Amino acid sequence: MEGLSENLIKYGKRGNAMNMIGIVEAVGGRFSRELGIDLEGGRSGEIFKWFLASVLFGARISETIVKHTFRAFEQAGVTTPEKIERTGWDGLVSILDRGGYVRYDFKTATKLLELCRTLRERYQNDLGRLHAEASDPRDLEERLKALTKGIGNVTVTIFLRELRGIWKKARPLPSDLVMLAAGNLGLISSTDEREQALALLQERWMESGGREKDFPDCESALLRVGKNYCRKKICDACPARTACRSAATTGRY
CATH class of the missing domain: 1.10.1670 (Endonuclease Iii, domain 2)
Incomplete structure (x- = not known):
């Protein structure tokens, strides 16, 4: 040092x-690289993993707990919108608790289910489609926040900051x-x-x-x-x- x-x-x-x-x-x-997420190829699966991590990072909770919780999702094989919906609320709470995310487990489980449902219904489970349909950087941010209640500026900025240069409209x-x-x-x-x-x-x-x-x-x-x-x-x-x-x-x- x-x-x-x-x-x-x-x-x-x-x-x-x-x-x-x-x-x-x-x-x-x-932070995405630290978690082993490869965003540079722009692959939908990796981008969704980073969105999941960004939602976890968006709460007032320690980085260590967020990293442990993301690992718990990986170990459970629950890192896609489909798997999150299939796991259900009780299963998500269990994963969150295993990672130490107990302070926000109930509300985060609800948030994840709601955002995945909206993503499926409006964008066929593809965040890349959401980006393609956005008219400009600010519209992109608003579309992300509209996925569910509880996704605010902090989460969106965390997510888009590391997609700068990968998504054309990612300009937080x-x-x-x-x-x-x-x-x-x-x-x-x-x-x-x-x-x-x-x-x-x-x-x-x-x-x-x-x-x-x-x-x-x-x-x-x-x-x-x-x-x-x-x-x-x-x-x-x-x-x-x-x-x-x-x-x-x-x-x-």
Whole structure:
């Protein structure tokens, strides 16, 4: 970790994209990849697995529990809309409980059944069809939220962030936590609007050699920094602290 911090000092003075690559190396990138989900081929089955994981991530619950719960769904062989409907409410609650998702087990089981029913009735169990029928990025987001009550901006942003570059209309704006981390690291200014901030982050990522298709790694890394360090003000433990304006002004490194 110290080596990465030194690298961030070297390249982070102007908050450029080389700094961002170092952060990805330090804290990790896409959550889908961490779960073993391969989105790059755009396959319907893999995309639905990521949607299932995004629904789990969308609740106020620890990443560890979400990962355990997703593994429980995999072990049960319940990772398709058809299997979810066939498993039924009691079976879904059992899987959720095995993963440790007990705080939200009842409501999440209901949510999963309702979204799968809507997906079957309106889009033939294919999220790719939903994307194809959407007229633009905002319509895509609204169609996802309309699958069932309880799918909101947080879940949709989690889902679409990692489909950027795979689905043409997947263009979510940066979340609050991404904005927080990017601002602290000097990658954007406090006056930047979200669309402007997104363009700046993409530009800086590309300028230093980051590949366009890997930009979701950058966003996910900033989310991790914002969630695990900036929001909690745990500057001393943050791998990016030596490139952070906030930590520098408070003397925390």
